Amino acid sequence: MRGFRTDLAMESIGDNNGHLDGVLVDRQQMGEISRTRIVIEDHHAAQVLSRPVGEYITLSCENLSRCDTNNRKRLVQLVAQAVRAMLPKDGQVLVVGLGNRNVTADALGTRVVERLLVTRHLREALADELVGKLRGVSAIAPGVLGVTGIETAELCRGLIEHVKPDAVIAIDALAAYESARICTTVQITDTGIEPGSGVGNHRLGLNRDTLGVKVIAVGVPMVVYASTIARDAVTNLMEDYGLMQDTTSPAAELLLKKVSESYLGEMVVTPREIDEMVLSVADLLSEGLNRALQSKLDAETLHTFLHG
């Protein structure tokens, strides 16, 4: 455990894969896509990993935004499957797109929400047989605290009291520890959003405790903090040179702290093509979510609702 900032359960577990009491890890490789399921079973394990008890599904492939048509189809299915398994079988869902639409690396939540099939307001107008097939979906991308003056959790609470959804899905851009995770990994969890997480550093969490309903969180790493990169380069060097026996000693910690602080926490590392990547990943996730949410509609009917 290196203590670097990451929003991925998979990175918190690191090399301890499965050796931790109270943590189940199950990995499948499907061609170029790997699917890892982590279950944190008890509060002891939750404490060690600084992550809530619950299920974390991680889907990885070399490049989410530029994979070939077969891998893309399979990824859409795997996203749909994982979300569907966490959703209540029936009942309304509110989708919340987190992050700031005017900050490229933080706009993923907003872009996904723009692509969703929203149905809550349609149901009165539809024929009875279709209403039975159509789940009520509402969606909002409210903007971040600095733009609204209102905490996202607070804003959602007010909304939930009126809309009364049976579950919430929150979409967010994440920060990772390894730059190789950017745009290559989807994390889907039933534990909601933790305080301090995401590119935008949410002050409050969004979960059953704060919102009163189940919150499924779907996220993709879009940045690594610059301080993480500097710290990481230095740690590797110290290990290579046996410079300090133990990189977790106070002296080493002090040095690493110094290195991190010399890079403003606000500096983030992203691929140059992040603008295009965000749109492409938003297409992929929204396709998966639309299928998970409207599992009783066939593909053509779903298409007609969305584009016809």
Add this chain to the structure above:
Amino acid sequence: MRGFRTDLAMESIGDNNGHLDGVLVDRQQMGEISRTRIVIEDHHAAQVLSRPVGEYITLSCENLSRCDTNNRKRLVQLVAQAVRAMLPKDGQVLVVGLGNRNVTADALGTRVVERLLVTRHLREALADELVGKLRGVSAIAPGVLGVTGIETAELCRGLIEHVKPDAVIAIDALAAYESARICTTVQITDTGIEPGSGVGNHRLGLNRDTLGVKVIAVGVPMVVYASTIARDAVTNLMEDYGLMQDTTSPAAELLLKKVSESYLGEMVVTPREIDEMVLSVADLLSEGLNRALQSKLDAETLHTFLHG
């Protein structure tokens, strides 16, 4: 009264200027800017004009988006003055940007909200003397029913129960009857937003009845409906030629109805430069609103909060 669709009180009044019982009309010309104040005093007048009892300030000049620096300064002041006079002296304000950010002519509300000084979340962190000067402002541009699945009025109600503002300001793009009104007129009213108004045709109104607090509405016409133009051309012709004695006769009405319906209600008329105009008008309105909302801050402090 021609019965055409318009969101401007000034156009409803038409040529009856001041001759209507229960309606006060007061017009001032200041250089190239004219300011008209209409007060609908009682329910009879409200019924005749199909508009709620209340005050309507209309500011007009040849082109809001391309006026010279002096006219622009004066317009900002006049907007600030009119809004300030309608606001409670102290207390929090929630600004709601109505409309669809992805439809150019309907994006005015969203663009204004993006440019506001939002302070509600800052107040804990500020020195005491500044807190006394700073009004708590929160802001949201929630998106339209088709995008969220939630009525804007419903969404605002949930929000207001948590944020508890003392007043709401709603910003919206309007439809006018005359194309010459597009981007040349600002309407500021203390009656809120009426059902069926705006480019996006709000299903429910936003006013004291639906939201439980005072609602000040600020709007600028951005479109004329195509059917209005066709109807208008034909009416003029019929009058010129004395074609039908009375253009409000059933026969004439039938003809006009036919003309209107041959143009899809969805077709709107806008200037080709609407994209640029919306941004420019959003700058102007947000400057006026920021001044009205933070009337105890001097210009440089306001600038520092916004840009520094």
Add this chain to the structure above:
Amino acid sequence: MRGFRTDLAMESIGDNNGHLDGVLVDRQQMGEISRTRIVIEDHHAAQVLSRPVGEYITLSCENLSRCDTNNRKRLVQLVAQAVRAMLPKDGQVLVVGLGNRNVTADALGTRVVERLLVTRHLREALADELVGKLRGVSAIAPGVLGVTGIETAELCRGLIEHVKPDAVIAIDALAAYESARICTTVQITDTGIEPGSGVGNHRLGLNRDTLGVKVIAVGVPMVVYASTIARDAVTNLMEDYGLMQDTTSPAAELLLKKVSESYLGEMVVTPREIDEMVLSVADLLSEGLNRALQSKLDAETLHTFLHG
């Protein structure tokens, strides 16, 4: 021939369908899509129709931006087929996206260019067998005269002298006479772009005379001028009432002129959803063009070049 402004050959021909000497008209209906091929064969016919000698393919369906998957596939094929038939069998192609990217209704050309597979610079790096299959394509969306200070035709001439393409494809947003044409019609012609055409009113034409190579123009109507709507409403009325025996008489012309001029030429009529429509039509056209340009690549290889 009513003399209204239109960029569609199909509308110029009007009800004279095939009765004009020197004009061939051939129409096919394929399910919900109709395909009309007009050939203006000689200079006399060209003069009567105020359009150059050449071939005009028009594809129509109810809504290009919201058709079902089958119609969309067929439209892509028909666009590809028509363009391919006009292109030289081999040789480089330069695609020019006309119009102003900051004016929604005029941005079609720019949006198509953004979605093209551009290959001219790749060919050195590719394996020999692939080079044989890949046509050299370059693309530019230079912006309009008011933004660059340079006539598009002038700018293209300079470029063509260096790039030396064997043909040019110019993409543009058009103005129609009937509002029902907006986003329902694609026109593909080997005559290039005429002076005064397009939403942006190009001052010079782009054709073999001005550029020295064959110019294929692909366009979709995005606006109707407001004056056209007013004029049209009045003409219909005059005809219905036998108001003037001959709507082309000087008196009638004067009246119509008066009606037209009371609506600023700058006002345009578009659907409210024009923003979304432009993106959707750009997807459709670019897909057709990519297939026409790279007819030796199979679909998966084309996809990999574009997205993988």
Add this chain to the structure above:
Amino acid sequence: MRGFRTDLAMESIGDNNGHLDGVLVDRQQMGEISRTRIVIEDHHAAQVLSRPVGEYITLSCENLSRCDTNNRKRLVQLVAQAVRAMLPKDGQVLVVGLGNRNVTADALGTRVVERLLVTRHLREALADELVGKLRGVSAIAPGVLGVTGIETAELCRGLIEHVKPDAVIAIDALAAYESARICTTVQITDTGIEPGSGVGNHRLGLNRDTLGVKVIAVGVPMVVYASTIARDAVTNLMEDYGLMQDTTSPAAELLLKKVSESYLGEMVVTPREIDEMVLSVADLLSEGLNRALQSKLDAETLHTFLHG
């Protein structure tokens, strides 16, 4: 000289400030703004610094995008002054916005071009006295090689042969060595754009050799490469610990190379707020350029041309 990638002459010089033969360095502090003028006088110095002979003006302040109104005014003046001094006194100018408009950190050139007063096409229509005051300015943001298939230098050459400007101004987003330079420094040079420079890594240079006219380059650092940050952290550590006597020894070089390569060259470091910063810096630069280019117009006339 550390050999890291930077586009700033100031960083190449590093701590050798003025001690290098053939290099003049002159620094002025004006309140919170510092202005450094570097002149590389001969080919020997040019070789040592890997930069062409010429003049480099660097303006720095804590944050270009969020400075107070006084500092902003002074910066606009200093940009205008530096560019004006390098421009020919009269004659046409072509401004080229380099970079990719769809990559946030690379879009600076495009955003500046959008804000320029373009006049080349107006001059026929203007009164004689105004023509004498108005310099002919044209502008283009052609897009990068991957988008057009045409090298920017090649594209400009074709254009220049037709437009025949007396000078070119090229605007570009730069890469720096220190992250503290991002959005805090403007570099203005009469040496043009070097091959391999800019966020987008131009393959060819834009200078008098390739274009045949004087090229003034204006740039602001928008990224640091992730490899630079890793390398830098490690170098500091090695120096602190005396790990290798000489950080330029082959062993040290090998180590640093390893560190750099473990971070993809494509990963870039930027502030999270880069989207907003680019627009704000584009405002500042365009204001400076408009003044430099139209030095005979007073502020109000310039404003009227731009906004009225």
